[in-house]
Amino acid sequence: MSTESVEPQENAVETPAPLEPKDMDQHECAACGYIYQPTKGDDRSGIAAGVAFEELPITWKCPVCGAPKKRFQNIGPLNAPSGFKQNLGYGFGVNTLTPGQKNLLIFGALIVGFIFFLSLYGLQ
Numbered sequence: 001m002s003t004e005s006v007e008p009q010e011n012a013v014e015t016p017a018p019l020e021p022k023d024m025d026q027h028e029c030a031a032c033g034y035i036y037q038p039t040k041g042d043d044r045s046g047i048a049a050g051v052a053f054e055e056l057p058i059t060w061k062c063p064v065c066g067a068p069k070k071r072f073q074n075i076g077p078l079n080a081p082s083g084f085k086q087n088l089g090y091g092f093g094v095n096t097l098t099p100g101q102k103n104l105l106i107f108g109a110l111i112v113g114f115i116f117f118l119s120l121y122g123l124q
């Protein structure tokens with residue numbers, strides 16, 4: 001086992017108590033975008049359907065990338081508008097993007113910059 005470094009306290013801002021049953025809240029892996037759905041459970045870890053994220057064992061890890069529970073963020077119940085709770089808890093806009101979207105953003109910016117660079121050469 002490795003010594004676990006202390007993660008920055010991502011949930012320093014108190015999240016307001018949801019109106020919906022808290023047990024049904026989904027949680028998204030901040031590392032890979034995997035979403036734990038209490039209604040589905042987690043087959044690969046032997047978690048039965050209906051188990052709330054809070055009730056998962058502390059040793060539970062993301063079945064996709066192995067990130068620990070604390071890397072997950074509450075994204076609200078299944079029917080909630082996507083990112084609703086995230087937007088409340090995070091002031092930093094980029095954090096509301098999925099990892100895939102971030103990659104796209106970064107990659108897209110690089111390509112645009114590269115094309116711009118080439119076009120400057122083309123003009124001369």
Ligand SMILES: [Zn+2]
Binds near residue numbers: 065
């Ligand atoms: Zn993950």
